Amino acid sequence: MTELGCIACEELSEVGAGKEGWLVDDPNLLCALDTHALALANRSVILVLGWADSDGNRVKIRPDLSPIEAEQITAVEWLVFDEIRVVIAGTSSGHLLFYSLGGDLIHKQMIYPGRILKLRVRGTKRDLTQDTSSEEVCVVMPGVVARCDGSDIQSMLLRWFQETHAQFWNQKTKKRDSEAPETPYGKLPFQLWNVSKYGTCTDAAITGTMPPPLMELQVDVVLLPFWVSSQLSEDKSRSLVGAILSKVVPATFSTIASFSKLIWRSEPTSPRKSDVKPQPFARASPLTCLKDHPRKGEKLTLSPSGTLAAITDSLGRILLLDTQALVVVRLWKGYRDARCLFMEMLVNKDTAASNSLFYEPVKSDYCLCLAIHAPRKGIIEIWQMRTGPRLRIIQCVKGAKILQPTYRFGSSMTSPYVPLEVFLLNGDSGQISVLNRTLN
Template sequence: MARRNHTTELGSIACDDLTELGAGKEGWLVDNPNLLTALDTHSLAVANHSVVLVLDWSDGSDPTGPRVKIRPTLSPIESEYISSVEWLVFDDIRVLALGTSCGYLLIYSLRGDLIHKQIVNPGRILKLRVRGTKRDLTEDTSSAEICVVMPGVVARFDGSEIQSMLQRWFQETHSQFWDQKKNPVDSGSSNVRLPYQLWNVNKYGSCADAAITGIMPPPLMELQSSQRYYCAVTIGDDAVISAFRLSEDRSRSLVGAILSKVVPATFSTIASFSKMIWRSEPKSTTKSEAKPQPFARASPLTCLKDHPRKGEKLTLSPSGTLAAITDSLGRILLLDTQALVVVRLWKGYREASCLFMEMLVNRDSAASSSAYYEHVKSDYCLCLAIHAPRKGIIEVWQMRTGPRLRTIPCAGGSKILQPTYRFGSSSILSATYVPLEVFLLNGDSGQLSVLNRSLD
């Protein structure tokens, strides 16, 4: 009986440049906790403390060709290092976003040019989470956001703001390329500050990971306004799961509204009176450092404490309604982010990693079996891929309460990855539906494969 093949090989990333990142030793990809990876549709970014290597694994690429190396300028005094990496894809614009241990967000082009540098909040950036939700398949609109996760802090950037900044930068770069009289591009658009929201979510202790799951209704007895509220789910050492209602406005409460009106008027009166008595000091001409943004209001909703269990990793479904959470006791919790209840539990999966994917599970009709049939979204079912490295397998479970569909053996030193969300109108207007896929990277051999979507 022929052995079933549950994966499809795509290519190899093996090259000499990977030796700088530790390649060559068995298990180098998974044993080093400081080694970061981010996958795009045809590129892979691998980073350590001080360098990012971009590898192209598209069809027909030259394995011995030049690689893109990005060496960001980091502060040696603060021992700054790269703590997170993620792709940002807007239609035909592809850039790389880096988070540092000092709280800086860096955006680089694929040529290694620094496009933007901005401090989010003092502290280490744990994760850059890119997410987009299509509002309507018939409309060319979608909500895009970049969530920055830090210990006890969550920030949210609007994707449209970043896209506009990138479009301006690339247009200026193109015009300077043709106009040789202009000065070359400087090191990043430091004069442009992207607006964002910032929340303190350390009510139940510092978080190890977090995610903004979507928009939620305002609380009862709250004044009606145009401000939106978001739901954030955090995990950590003190609280396995905690949830918060995030407000966009920093002065929504009655006390905050009074203080926002009275305090500035009081200080203005005092300042005017003091100028009549004392001479005003000359203004300083030195450029002041960028100050961290004040926090907006975050209201705690619920919390699950179960000592000594600790939350480790969080994975969000495409719609944001489900979250898979791994803990220190080898359990995987499936959380309904709207009802804030655990709807499923798996045990015996220590050091596991989870990613959501879509599989073809309903192929009974004659049309779907035809070679000319193009699958639509209704043909796919949401599943959860669980990589258990201690067992050496990948299990695929149907959501929410479905059975285990597949068990795939995988070699040691492997990691499951998923391409970042692609913003823009092209993905919405495309006639062919692109399902959510999970890729398998074997670090020891450099082989990159994709999990097959069909159960046949």
């Protein structure tokens, strides 16, 4: 590994730092990584820390949460567009909050009444192997999956960015009025699906979108639900769902207008929470289901193309799922509490061009790998995909966590190619390092 910097500071006590194992032992502590900054959230506060410069920029955000509903922060992630970087948070009441790096609220919107479990930011670019490109934010809730298109989010943030800079140059710096509407830049369109047929969802990810035939949009979704029946303790024959792959399809219409009316919320904006009505669900059609009692899926991570999903389960196993063929292509055992992230390793260095001092590696020089952090073993293993060998074993301390920078919207496929990297945060020392992508 290569050390990059340290985030240790007094402000970390706001999110529980100060005792051994604080980073991994607190189930309410959330982490999200950008290229040179880290966002940490714990129930009611979001702490943004930078380590690129010596002073280490620090921002403390305290969202206005409902005390009546005991609302708390349940998910956090970055949104990165060229010159725009913001932090988004999901709450236990189903709200999506957008914050500037100055701590100002940009946008607040109800997605669906319920707990937001995870926010996933990803995209696929058009290249020789991809016919279409797609960028999105996926909102995962128990039994509900929502999708916000990246272009809609970018349009909203551009309006905010332009307005903010106009106020700055006109010396009209003023904060939002607490009585102002929650969505000053308009409602953010989103698609919503009910995927609770097999039980409560613990994790999910959208693997890609298909071209729309006759105004019909198809979205492939990998779900990690677990089915807990009220009779489960008595009926041992009921199995838990490990992973299912579903195709969710909104209803087909002949005009764009009627299509948008179904998918997008059209109710008038109201600052009163009681007036907010949930958006109706679109149609969802399950394709397949993997049942293996007593296994239940816990966490999943997608490859950059969305064709592979690494799934950890309650039995200490890791399944590598081909999301196109709908089959498990690889299985690891003995990895309890493991966390997996895909990365790219530079393994093809034998060509004459690659030995040149001025050569910049291209995408074809890298191979896709899976980094498996096994905290009980105190190691990180790197395996070549799909069926390749184990390339490296890295020792790591207890209380560390592997992280990955969020997807950057609008990132180019041109040279120099930026590979997928994995970082390691040592909670006890505050040191953050990057796993080397070359084999010595």
